[in-house]
Amino acid sequence: MTNKLALFDCDGTMVDSQANICVSMERAFEIHGLEAPDRHSIRRIVGLSLSEAVGQLIPDHDRKTIARVVESYKDGFFELRQAGGVHEPLYDGLLDLLEGLEAGGWVLGVATGKSDRGLQHVLEAHGLTGRFVTLQTADRHPSKPHPAMVELAIAEAGASAQTTAMIGDTSFDMEMAVNAKVRAVGVDWGYHDAEELIIAGAEIVTATMDELHEVLNR
CATH class of the missing domain: 3.40.50.1000 (HAD superfamily/HAD-like)
Structure with missing residues (x-):
């Protein structure tokens, strides 16, 4: 069968989960001195893998920069969760x-x-x-x-x-x-x-x- x-x-x-994703992405960009995308742009990439998503948000940056932003996003999301700030x-x-x-x-x-x-x-x-x-x-x-x-x-x-x-x-x-x-x-x-x-x-x-x-x- x-x-x-x-x-x-x-x-x-x-x-x-958009609020958590937007906050974590904004923080990751700020850590690396990058202008954070507007929230509409961030919501547009929800569903992609993180590397692909960040790459679409900053297409003019190299892979190392994208990888650093990805890691900062992961760290920030984990910290948000540990602090009880993740609401999904x-x-x-x-x-x-x-x-x-x-x-x-x-x-x-x-x-x-x-x-x-x-x-x-x-x-x-x-x-x-x-x-x-x-x-x-x-x-x-x-x-x-x-x-x-x-x-x-x-x-x-x-x-x-x-x-x-x-x-x-x-x-x-x-x-x-x-x-x-x-x-x-x-x-x-x-x-x-x-x-x-x-x-x-x-x-x-x-x-x-x-x-x-x-x-x-x-």
Whole structure:
């Protein structure tokens, strides 16, 4: 039997983490005497691996500078978490959606630009540890929109491309889904607008968790 796999992005799809990301990125830039990007620009790169994200924010700088900013971002985010300053609330209705999908025979997975540590923190904070059968992060894969995350998730979940849906809020998620030849289902409560998701390959962009549940079961 081939499983049905609902594969979720994390930031902007399951949790709203933009404030933490923006603050940590601003601090990292300031440490190295660089002008911090505006918050709209920072939100635009959420979902990419850190090196790719920082590289897009400062395309005229060399790899060493990008690497230093990346390390400062990681250190700053960790310090923020240690100080209790990281808040990544679940979007309303997510828990009910996950329960409904499981009851309908879906297995669940995550494909995220977060690190292993960052994703584990989110899952533990919201009591979701053990709920997902496959967890794919930027620590072990090329950045989105490369299809590697989706392909390994499919293998680990006992699914197939035909029975897998990638759910995300950015064009990177939709492009990754297209590259992996799985369903691309967008959500409009994250960091890229609906038109961008459609252009990137989304079959539909959903506005609520209930609508997302209905779309997945079509």
